[in-house]
Amino acid sequence: MPALITYRTPVQEDWVDYNGHLRDAFYLLIFSYATDALMERIGLDADSRGQSGHSLFTLEAHINYLHEVKLGTEVWVQTQIIGVDRKRLHVYHSLHRAGFDEVLAASEQMLLHVDLAGPKSAPFEARSMAAIQHLQTQQDDLSISNYVGATIRRLSQPADGSTC
């Protein structure tokens, strides 16, 4: 089964720099909207947030910028569930466009399930957990990207000539 497509958008004028390229932070905004869409799929959409008072907060994100994206380009986000525990959801979002096989940007994120009344962390409700595990089962045959679990490596100093 292919990865779940959670969000589609054209690249907006507000999101690009003076060269017409998507600014770094707005790649993350597109992934943020993809997380909102994922929330709807696991029973944490705006309506039920009103009722349940639960949401997902981002604890941590890692993003690799692989290709530039231009104003007006139609892009979409594919989302893979990497793991889940009682309160946390580990996801991998990748950004794509038509006619180009490579991933435009890759982002691994750790999300926390929160009771907005605190706000404080809270275990997923059973129906959310069931929805997450259903998605996970559907994605059983997807491999895990090398961009998951990555670390930014320290550079050698320029004086030693060992780097290019």
Next chain:
Amino acid sequence: MPALITYRTPVQEDWVDYNGHLRDAFYLLIFSYATDALMERIGLDADSRGQSGHSLFTLEAHINYLHEVKLGTEVWVQTQIIGVDRKRLHVYHSLHRAGFDEVLAASEQMLLHVDLAGPKSAPFEARSMAAIQHLQTQQDDLSISNYVGATIRRLSQPADGSTC
């Protein structure tokens, strides 16, 4: 010497969610503006970009969200040079507010020096490298945050009961 303050801003209305809290992507936008300000300090500001045709692209970013930030809060970014080689600059941005000692968010980023004529990666010019190394010398006594070099860890599955 304290860390360099690169950017200050109040949290804008466009940047908050329905609860009045800064949305994850807009923490990164604030750090993106801090990188722009850093570019000015190393001779890559808008004026000289026009002349030199050089800029910094973000290759990779890791961000830890540590505290919520509310609409209207005055925040600032402190920036530490972690490393540099011929074409790459490794920085650590942290977000702060008055009256609160803890870091609000921490972001490690790897930036690439680019010749916009390609665009293609290009070695830093001598005056940029000198400015970077001058900043680095000023920051010699700063320790490196634990958020530098961090990895998002995989979760245990909920069924095994080993996580909370």
